[in-house]
Amino acid sequence: MWADVVCAWAYIGKRRLAQALEGWDGEPVEVVWRPFRIDPMAPTQAEPMEEVLRDPVVDAALQGCAPGMTPAENRVRVSEIAAAEGLGSRWGAAWRASSHDAHRLIALAYQEGGSALQDAVLEGVLRAHFVEQRDISLKETLQEIAAAAGFSEGGRLLGEGGAEEYVRETLLRGKAIGVTTSPTLVIGGEALAGAHAPEVIAQFVARAVAEPRRELPTEVERLRLAQALLDKGDPLGCLTLLGKLMAEHPEERSVRLLAARAHYHSAQLSRARSGLETLVAEIPDDAYARLMLGRVLERQGKGEEAAPHLRIAAAMNPEYGKAG
Structure with missing residues (x-):
């Protein structure tokens, strides 16, 4: 669940x-929660939500959350739904807080x-933010939430920078697979976006589990x-995910070519040129590497x-000549 x-x-x-999993009688299901950010610009130091909601720009942005309703009407609706789900009548965040x-x-x-401890900590965080109206x-x-959930080491690990790289990379992974909203349930290659009714979730789980996806090697x-990140216009994110592959498989041509493309699209032209010149020297008849090197040189x-x-790229592949 992202x-x-x-x-x-x-x-x-x-x-x-x-609720959807209460009556589940199929193969054992483990729920793992992954990070997503709906407000990546939230400040490090939290702001009172009352002040935030008075900002007309913020109010206008929230219109997209519930078309046809004012943000205030939507907040009332969500509170009523939360109460119906047993989350308490006193509901609503008091702080605009970074969730990182x-x-x-x-x-x-x-x-x-494992998942049981994660669920307990997650429940504590959600309750603190929405019910207890604390600054998470x-x-x-967070240290108090961890301790209450039985995770006594949580505060220390957090203070030591634990999971910093994991969260930043996993946010990129979510973007790469097409997660665009919170929550989104993902099983294999199937996704269900939104907080659907339990019966809809149960049907989705049953269908997705019945069609297991073949696991790819980690490197692939x-x-x-x-x-996928480069295709979505995020070359820096692409380079972040490539970092480990470039360190562990520095001679892998596909990795080096993708890195050169990402350098090109992030305007790191010297790095792109250096990588492409090496690739062309190794395999002179690689038409695509030739094309990319030519484009880099043009931009320089x-x-x-x-x-x-x-010219060589176009001679080997006429389509590259049309790209002009």
Whole structure:
């Protein structure tokens, strides 16, 4: 489940997912929570929600959450649904808080104690934010939540920077596979976006589990995710996921070519040129590497140097000549 702990629908979705799995009699199902950010610009130091909601720009942005309703009407609707799900009548976040460290704590709980401990910590974070109206961006708040959930080491691990890299990379993985809303339930290659009714979730789980996806080697999956990020216009995210592959498989041509493309699209032209020149020297008849090298040189203002590479690429593959 990809979700943000500052998303009210994530808390509602958590309850509905649990209800959907209560009568599950198929293969054992493990629920693992992955990070998503609905408000990546939330400040490190939390702001009172009352002040935030008075901002007309924020109010207008919230219109997209519930077309046809004012943000105030939508908040009332969500509160009523939350109460019906047993989440309490006193409902509503009091703070606009960054959820980054909360996601780190939730990830650490899974790493240290599995899905049961993660669920307990997640429940504590959600309850603190929406019911107790506490500031979950504070380390002290997260330490208290961890301790109450039986995760005594949580505060220390958080303070040591635990799961920092994991959360940042997993956010990119979610983007790569097409997660765009909180919550989104993912099983294999199937996704169900939104906090649906328990019976809808149960049907989705049954259908997805019945059609298991073939697992890819870790390196292949990482390469495909990096490619997906580049295709989505995020070359820096692509390079982040490629980092481990570049360190572990520095001679792998597909990794090096994708890195050169990402350098090109992120305007790191010197790095792109260096990588592509090496690739072309190794395999002179690689038409695509020739094409990319020519384009890099053009962007560097070196038209005369670019021309031979572009001509050779077009001779080997006429389609590259049309790309112009």
